[in-house]
Amino acid sequence: MSSLLEVSGVSVTFDGFRAINNLSFAIGAAELRAVIGPNGAGKTTFMDIVTGKTRPDEGTVTFGEMPRSLLKMSEAQIARAGIGRKFQRPTVFEDQTVSENLMLALKAHRAPWRVLFWRETQAHRDRVQALADQVGLEDHLPRKAGELSHGQKQWLEIAMLLAQEPRLLLVDEPAAGMSFIEREQTTALLVELAKTRAVVVVEHDMDFIRRLNCRVTVLHEGSVLAEGSLDHVTKNPQVIEVYLGR
Amino acid sequence: MFRLLLPLAVALCLGLPGFAQTLPEILSLERAKIEKPSRQTIGPVIDAITATGDPAAAALLRAWGDRHLGLRKSDGAFFVIAPEGAGWALTAPDGTSAGLAAKADVTELKPNAGVRELIAAALVQFTLSDPDPANRARALDAIAKSPAASQLEPLRAAIAGETDPALKTRKERLDTFLTLQFDPDSAARIAAIQRLEGDTALDARGALNPLLLTTRHAATALPSDENIAAILPADLPGAYDLLVTAGLAPARLTPKDQKDALAAHLRDGAVAGVPLADLATQSGRDKAYEALEQSGAVPPAATDAEVAAALKSHVFYDAYREKDKGVTDAARAALASIDTKVGLMTATDLGLDALSLASIYFLAAIGLAITFGVMRVINMAHGEFIMMGAYTGYVVQQLIPNYTISIVVALPLAFAVTFAAGVAMERLVIRHLYKRPLETLLATFGISIALQQIAKNIFGTQARPLTAPAWLDGQLAFNDIIAISYIRIAIFVLALAFLAFFLWLMKRTRLGLEVRAVTQNPTMAASMGIDPDRINMLTFGLGSGIAGIAGVAIGLFAKVTSELGSDYIVQSFMTVVVGGVGNIWGALAGAAMIGGFQKGIEWLNPANTLAAQTYMILFIILFIQFRPRGIIALKGRAAGD
Amino acid sequence: MSRSFIARNPSILWFLASLAVFTLVITVLSEGFGIGLIPTAFVKTLGKTLCLCLVAVAMDLIWGYTGILSLGHMAFFAVGGYMTGMWLMYARTEEIVVQALASGPIPATPEEVAQGVTTQIFGVVGGSDLPAIWSFAHSAWLQLPLVLIVPGLLALVFGWLAFRARVNGVYLSILTQAMTLALALYLFQNDSGLRGNNGLSGLQNLPGLGHVSQATTSILFFLASAMLLALGYVLAAFVISGKFGSALRGIRDDEQRLRFLGYPVEGYKLFIFTLTAMIAAIAGAFYYPQAGIINPAELAPIASIYLAVWVAIGGRGRLYGAVIGAAFVSLLSSWFTGGMAPSIPLGFYTIHWVDWWTVLLGLSFVAVTLFAPKGIGGLFDRLAHIATPARHGAALGPNDGALQEKEAQE
Structure with a gap:
């Protein structure tokens, strides 16, 4: 193998x-x-x-x-x-919403110039929704990540990892x-x-x-x-x- | 013995009639010559007077040279005269007063310039043998200040009789200097020059350098009677001006002359047929001027081709003012050997300078290294603590006039004041901002500007002196090149003392152990029963206190102003950053590096200390590329990376 | 894009509307275009304040959003000022020289004019040749792009060196401060080619507009500054909206995490550092013609720290906060230092605000940092009922994440 x-x-x-x-x-x-x-x-x-x-x-x-x-x-x-990495302690961007966190992690171009003119589409929103569903955060998308419980943060981080594919x-x-x-x-x-x-x-x-x-x-x-x-x-x-x- | 024989020999040589050795005898014998002296005849008489060794002779000569010597008509006796009422007050050469005399009774002696010069030379010799060493030293000073050929013989004559060994050395040295410049014998001059080889003293270089002075010339062919230093290329700047000055070529037309000439020939809106509007370009002006030249209205100016041809057909050279080639060669060789030694010594001196600068930076930075390194707190007010220390020193000096005692009092007091300020600041502000380093930076900056302005309000904007005690004045001079002031030595010692103190504190005391524990792992330290709050407070106080002491030290050689601290703060931060955080050796290495580097750049470009600082900061920015964590960096996970 | 962009950021509309009203009111009250209630000097002060607001917006981008406390942005501001200043001074001097030479019998050649300008400008520092850096100064079309190019390149090179070496947090702050100091010391030299500590002067006179009164010019500059601030504000709002802004805040809060998400953090930092440097430079380019003079003291590290003070007092992480902070503190500062604030007699001592204003500023800055870390902008949030989530974690940007990465502490 x-x-x-x-x-x-x-x-x-x-x-x-x-x-x-x-x-x-x-x-x-x-x-x-x-x-x-x-x-x-x-x-x-x-x-x-x-x-x-x-x-x-x-x-x-x-x-x-x-x-x-x-x-x-x-x-x-x-x-x-x-290669995606999940840290020991949950590290998510606490000052941003769950959906922002996930958007940030979505597989896409990462170069500053491309990101600057990147605009979210329905496809992106669907993908974020799907990821949130997968980890059980579908009700928390507009909330700030800092407000989540410890376990929810762990899940969010895992979802962010998945978003990177x-x-x-x-x-x-x-x-x-x-x-x-x-x-x-x-x-x-x-x-x-x-x-x-x-x-x-x-x-x-x-x-x-x-x-x-x-x-x-x-x-x-x-x-x-x-x-x-x-x-x-x-x-x-x-x-x-x-x-x-x- | 020789001292006694010399005047005898002089008298014999001069072939004076008889053995008229005493002053009055000579005076009566040579009265006529003295009364109407001429440069040609008076020399032997002056020498004879000098040779008597009589102290009165000096007074007589001095009066004569100053035109204060008179001849009493009645008996032909000489007196020093001074105006008194309508007549003269008379004093005999031996100092006894001889009453008054009417103007008509005394012939005033007025020797001409040539004679006075001879008298002056004789007087130097006279003073050179003066019984009072202080007078002899003064005569030597006078010679060293304005050496002249006429002093050579008297000086040589005065060497043998010198009893004071120090003065004798000086006389011999002066003899060397005078010989290499004025001796008619070329071999003697070269020998004198060679004696100075490797002599780094300033006066030796000062004596040798004039021998190598050159003047720049232009000529049609290289002259054979000049002592040529270098033949210069024709394209050297100002070459054509040399030709013009030497009258070998016509002057070039400057744009201004051209314009004036054109303006002078302006007729009906045109110059020589060229309309005024065309004169707004250089080519138009050239055309107009050429037309004027052809009509003969203006003198022809050298064109570029003529200039080039003139430069080609002439030689340019530097010639030594000294015509003797042997002498200049020897002087060059001697200076070269001196330069090598001077270079080495300058490097040593620079090293000392760098060391002292590094000590200052170390002193300024050590407190910062403690607070920044140990607590990860950046204290922008650190510079103001330095300033507070300096002002504490100033205030203490106002109260205690004795400089030594006031410094001894000021050092611990400055520590106490800034320690208290540091503790207060930690308690009130920094404690609440732990783990927010950028905000700590800004909050301490707020304190910094407030403190600076308060100092300005209290002490005013003008610089206050902090005077060092007398025993710190002056410098330890090893020779003319290597010297270091005592204040800087004291600061170096202070820096060493702080290094030792700090090492002892951190490695040998309970407090040091606890500080290190809190640095490495505050949580663990707390669980071991160490109170991190207390440790942080003490550490901060300590760092601030050291800044206060550094302030007193810095105030001793820099003016105390409210901006004293901000002058040092950036350098202090650089020292800590370059050296590596959290390590006293890092601060030391950083200070050594920044101090050394700054002096190094100043040496390369001595005229511009501002540029030196610019380059130093650029260097640091580049340095951080290669050692982002400083020279002595903690590696691995402990470094927080 | 624009519809949803503005819709998602209603504060932009509010800001633009307030700015428009303010500009209109000032114009109407001015001497140049209106009823003359406001003296020209004050119009200039307001125009300058608008430029300071713009540089504060840039500072908020780099510090409030990205978490990089740059103490070098006033240096870029001043360099921008120097770049326009060179053109203004050259063009203005050229006018004077041409006029002087025109009185002679022979018309002047271009060489004579250039030489005359050089002597006029550099006589004071004993120079007779035009330094190479003035090569473009004779032409607005060549010189004015340098307002962007020079600070941009400077920021690019410095940023590349600093970010590549992963210099972070306070280290970066100190390094930017060192850069500012180096630049200031360089400009203080007479042979830097920018007239040493004399700086550039006479910048308030616009070439070709000698006949226009200062009252009019000041209003023109005021309007231009307002326009510029509006543009800069919208640009900044655009940058921080969407994913790019998300990434910037990600850098501020946890750059290591962002890196492991695949974002080239250094590239983002370099981008925002250079962009804000250029915004600062443009602000400077409009500020100094209104101030009339620029010298190396403008680059003193303290100026950049004041900039941070404005943004902190106004409220970080909010663009309008930065604008409010800069306007409030700089206007208050000129009120106090202008001797207009009444002294307070305490009997034994009289507090003259000219002397004590800096103390007050320093202490209130400490107070803001300690007690109102969100600054004045935080009050607006409260008015707007923006609920602050009760959460644990980084409250306001970089905490120890900037200094010690979290992984190492575990």
Whole structure:
């Protein structure tokens, strides 16, 4: 199976501390993957590298069927290439309405000049409506995002990600701060999404991961400790020692 | 021994009749010559008078030279005369008064200019051997100020007898200077020049430079009797003017002359047939002028072709005023060797200057580095705290007249005043604006303009002096080139002291530990029982207090005005930004870099300090391209990036 | 586009209507065109104030909407002024020189005129050659486009350097302040070619309009300034409406998020920085002919900070707020500093407002920042019953998002 994203031999050092150590990772075009690991294992740094926020000291990161290196691209270029990222804490534009947030995220030209003369059409409004329906925010379109509840903000952010129509979604702890029912919905959504695109979920919550029912990659001290089904990795003695046996 | 023999030898050489060694003897012997002196004959007499070594001789010569010497007709005795009523008051050369005399009884001696010059030269020699060292030093000063060929012999004669070693060195040095300029013997001059090789003192360069003065000439052919410094290309600016001055070519027609000439020949709305309207262009005017030339109404002017030909057929050169090629060659070599050394020393001096500037920036910026680096609060009023410190110093000096004590009192008082102001500002304003850095910037700016205006209202707009104690006056001069004023040394020491104090505070005290904890993670620090509010308040007070002390230091060499702070604020920010936030070493590196860079640019372009600042800021903008977080940047996640 | 654009932004109509009424009233009351109730000097003050309002609109775009606290926009304003000033001074001097030379018996050549102008303009700084930067000054068609081109290029180059290096928040503010200072220091030099600290003067005389009285000229400039403000306001309103404005506010509130949505944030910043610099330059180009003189002191960093003060007092993130702030504070300032405000005797001390106005301004600025962060514009919101959502998060633009990106704190 050809992979959509391929990270190989990547290392990053912060002031002598090796946050990522010779990490290799690959994911296919339509696949759901969970990444777990104890604090400081390098999960967030891994995402930073993929999205272009942090430049690795060595190693390669390639993306797409005709693999392009992501290392020379800016964050915005990477995002336009089709990698969407959801942050740990919900980050939406609180001073703008839900519909403005979604409009901003709709897949379209991003160059300033094109955006300046961009005008919304009925098609755009329909698309925004559809996205809002998908995440259950259809009644909140004219409200300011800052007024939403924490969970609703998480949903809005997910909807913004979907609006970009990414081919790879990086999701950082989506279930944090969500109620039980919201978690159920999130799980279902992620599983559904992974049918048409690659989704990487970083999560602590084992129950949540179990429900995702996917391959799991365990990070430890900046490199991959184990990879396989959840049952497989939870039987790995090293994993038990560093992570599960706490 | 030699001192005794010298006058003897002089007397012998001159072949004076007899061994008339005492002043009265000489005076009676040579009365006729003294009464009607001529330049040709009087020399030996003056020398003989000088040779007596009698102190009265000096007084006599001085009076003679000043035309205050009189000859009493009755007995042929010489007296120093001064007008008294209708007659003269007479004083014998040895200083004893000889009463009054009627004008008619005394012949006033009026030596001519040539004789007076000889007298003056003799007097210098006389003073050069004066028993009082202060007088001797004064004579040397006079020679150094206006050296003349006539001083050479007396000076040389006075060297051997000099007892004061310092004065002797000076005499020998002056002898070298006079020799290289005036000695008739070319070899002696070259030897004197070579003695100065590598001598970086200002007077040595001052003595050598005149030897290399040149004048610019134009000639049909290179003359053989000139000491040529350089042959110049014909296209040098002003070459044609040289030809004109030398009378080798006719003057070029200036547009103004042309216009005047045309105006003078204006007849019936036309000049030489060219209508007036056509004269509004240069080509029209040229045409009219040519027509006038052909009719002979105006003298022909040099055309461009003629100018080019004239330039081609002449040579242009710089010639040394000094005709002796050996001397100029030696002087050039000596100056070259001096220049190398001077260059090195200038660099050292510049380094000291840069160091002192860096100390000032460091002092001004250290408080800012604390508040900006530790609290992420930008304090636009920091400059005004510096100003408050300076005014505190000024007020203390008004109350305590002793400068030393007042400075000792002012330093802690300035700290206290600005500490209090800083704490008040933190409590009242900044506390409410944490995490809103841009608004903090603007609010503190509001405080800054208010404080500045209040200072203006209280102290007025004129600069107030903050006088340094006497022991800080003057400078530590290593030689003519390397020197640093004591105030700047004091500021350097103060900066070092602050660096040490700050390091001790942050690394060795409980407060420092808590400050570092709050810097890195306020929430965690708070949960460990550290009160971040208190720490922030103290940190801000400390940073402000240091600004106050810096204000006293800066006030010592800069004028204290209400704008004192704003003169330093941008540089201080630059220091912090360039150095890197949150690190005392960063502030140090930033100050060193900005100070060094500014001095460097001033050195490249000394006439223009404004340009230096412009270039420095441009440089900083470019620098940030490569090190956006400063020289010493925190890396990784701790940097907040 | 226009129908829905205006419809979605009713404040534009309100603003344009008030501006039109104001302009009409002033014109009718003026000496130049009306009944002469308002002295010419005051018309000039009002005209200048309109230009300041325009630069405040630009400042609101860059700071209130995009969250970039630029302390350099008054520098662009002054550079714009210098650019027109060069033409005005050259053309005016040329008229005088031509007149002087015309009295001679021989008509003047163009070279003589040029030389005469140079001597007139640069004699004061001891120059006899026309500096290269004056090459275009003889022609309005060549020189006036420089009003846009020079500040635009300056902003483009500076912005490119600064944004490319991801200089943010207070760092950027200080850097723009440094740029302003560098420019001011450069212009203070005599060999900068712009007459050093003498600056350019006599700008109130329009070439070719020597016969027109200042009363008339002042009204013409006043009307032009009003027109310009209207155009600038509509342009700014257009820029901030729609998705572009959304993106700008996105930069202000969380530029990292916007970047991960695929927006080239640096490009947007550069665009808005350059655009606002050009608006500021045009405002300056109309301001200084009314002021009559420009010198490097106009570029002092403090001027740009005052600009920020106006916008903050007026209310950030609202275009009309910026206009109100600039008009209110600058008019109040000239009232106080003009010695027209009555002194307050306290018995032991008399408060002369000429001396104490700056103190009052500084302190009220602190007060506004602390207690009324929405400024005067916030009052309008309350009148218009615009409900402020009860929400948590960035209240007014960049908080620590500008300094420390949120990800790093987690």
